[in-house]
Amino acid sequence: xxxxxxxxxxxxxxxxxxxxxxxxxxxxxxxxxxxxxxxxxxxxxxxxxxxxxxxxxxxxxxxxxxxxxxxxxxxxxxxxxxxxxxxxxxxxxxxxxxxxxxxxxxxxxxxxxxxxxxxxxxxxxxxxxxxxxxxxxxxxxxxxxxxxxxxxxxxxxxxxxxxxxxxxxxxxxxxxxxxxxxxxxxxxxxxxxxxxxxxxxxxxxxxxxx
Amino acid sequence: xxxxxxxxxxxxxxxxxxxxxxxxxxxxxxxxxxxxxxxxxxxxxxxxxxxxxxxxxxxxxxxxxxxxxxxxxxxxxxxxxxxxxxxxxxxxxxxxxxxxxxxxxxxxxxxxxxxxxxxxxxxxxxxxxxxxxxxxxxxxxxxxxxxxxxxxxxxxxxxxxxxxxxxxxxxxxxxxxxxxxxxxxxxxxxxxxxxxxxxxxxxxxxxxxxxxxxxxxx
Numbered sequence: 001x002x003x004x005x006x007x008x009x010x011x012x013x014x015x016x017x018x019x020x021x022x023x024x025x026x027x028x029x030x031x032x033x034x035x036x037x038x039x040x041x042x043x044x045x046x047x048x049x050x051x052x053x054x055x056x057x058x059x060x061x062x063x064x065x066x067x068x069x070x071x072x073x074x075x076x077x078x079x080x081x082x083x084x085x086x087x088x089x090x091x092x093x094x095x096x097x098x099x100x101x102x103x104x105x106x107x108x109x110x111x112x113x114x115x116x117x118x119x120x121x122x123x124x125x126x127x128x129x130x131x132x133x134x135x136x137x138x139x140x141x142x143x144x145x146x147x148x149x150x151x152x153x154x155x156x157x158x159x160x161x162x163x164x165x166x167x168x169x170x171x172x173x174x175x176x177x178x179x180x181x182x183x184x185x186x187x188x189x190x191x192x193x194x195x196x197x198x199x200x201x202x203x204x205x206x207x208x209x210x
Numbered sequence: 211x212x213x214x215x216x217x218x219x220x221x222x223x224x225x226x227x228x229x230x231x232x233x234x235x236x237x238x239x240x241x242x243x244x245x246x247x248x249x250x251x252x253x254x255x256x257x258x259x260x261x262x263x264x265x266x267x268x269x270x271x272x273x274x275x276x277x278x279x280x281x282x283x284x285x286x287x288x289x290x291x292x293x294x295x296x297x298x299x300x301x302x303x304x305x306x307x308x309x310x311x312x313x314x315x316x317x318x319x320x321x322x323x324x325x326x327x328x329x330x331x332x333x334x335x336x337x338x339x340x341x342x343x344x345x346x347x348x349x350x351x352x353x354x355x356x357x358x359x360x361x362x363x364x365x366x367x368x369x370x371x372x373x374x375x376x377x378x379x380x381x382x383x384x385x386x387x388x389x390x391x392x393x394x395x396x397x398x399x400x401x402x403x404x405x406x407x408x409x410x411x412x413x414x415x416x417x418x419x420x421x422x423x424x425x426x427x428x
Binding site for chain 2: 019020022023024025026027028029030032033034035036037039040041042043044045047048049053088089090093094096111112113114122123125126127129130131132133134135136137138139141142144147148154155156157158159160161162163164165166167194199
């Protein structure tokens with residue numbers, strides 16, 4: 001163990017209730033040492049706040065719903081098909097797309113940490129990273145889905161995918177009925193992050209887009 | 211290691227609560243924490259598996275009582291000291307004793323390329339697979355004190371190879387000794403009843419990504 005492990009007692013103790021202070025102190029130290037550049041930190045944050053998020057994944061899903069050849073490519077080689085949009089890189093190096101059907105519901109979790117397909121969904125929401133979902137998704141997926149208002153009929157198979165390696169999973173939800181004449185762009189508007197994780201269905205909004 | 215991070219199947223942790231219109235970060239320090247972790251990773255002193263292992267070593271009671279970015283903070287501080295980028299004294303006092311030697315910080319103009327570069331967990335090594343899709347396997351009953359991606363709930367359970375993903379870095383050894391130990395990684399399908407017993411739904415299953423070294427023929 002390093003010396004640092006023994007620094008939890010005494011006057012230098014920095015309680016866990018103050019992570020903001022600790023992170024601030026760490027950033028100052030790393031800047032002083034020349035290990036990080038604060039402008040790069042700003043750029044990293046801006047990327048995940050404004051450029052990479054679930055709208056990316058929604059575009060992939062909408063294209064798969066409207067272009068059968070694209071859907072075929074997506075299911076055969078998700079990494080390449082997603083890269084057609086330019087969505088590549090960190091935490092999406094090897095993608096797998098799981099298709100929901102009337103008979104099969106897929107649901108993605110990472111029980112050991114919080115693996116999540118960043119290039120298509122952005123950073124994971126708190127509930128995905130928190131203990132209750134990671135604990136329960138594998139042992140009681142139907143219970144979790146019920147609580148979230150998505151009861152799965154008895155005759156539908158539930159497949160839970162635990163992201164324990166470097167494969168990253170994206171659920172291709174079922175296209176809702178009544179959207180047959182919708183454009184790809186309109187469809188992308190209704191695809192949600194939770195549907196692409198597999199804990200929700202895509203539903204029509206109360207008022208359809210014009 | 212049999213740590214608090216290995217949560218699959220645990221009871222009593224409460225309901226899953228989805229926050230409506232959740233922001234990407236709930237506080238400024240969370241955003242800085244994410245960015246610090248990525249920017250420090252740029253120096254290449256550790257790999258992603260070492261990063262996960264560092265976070266897993268947070269004491270279990272603390273792990274369960276803290277949030278995601280607090281786990282990251284714990285892991286980053288540990289790695290910075292262990293890998294010699296920062297001394298324990300510097301971390302403690304918050305004051306630099308010396309500039310980092312021969313290291314250049316990630317620049318803002320490099321961020322986009324840095325995030326788009328693949329990290330090559332998939333390898334080109336020509337390693338034959340031990341199993342084929344459709345073959346029956348049993349997950350090893352192992353309890354290493356170091357890092358493993360074989361979750362407790364799957365150990366000793368019988369499953370079927372669903373698909374072979376190809377050759378990947380083996381996380382368990384890469385975390386401990388930087389030994390990539392190239393081998394095939396598979397999605398293995400376990401029936402819910404095989405893992406959780408007769409009360410589980412007979413139709414349902416759990417797919418776990420496991421490597422050759424986690425599996426034996428069944």
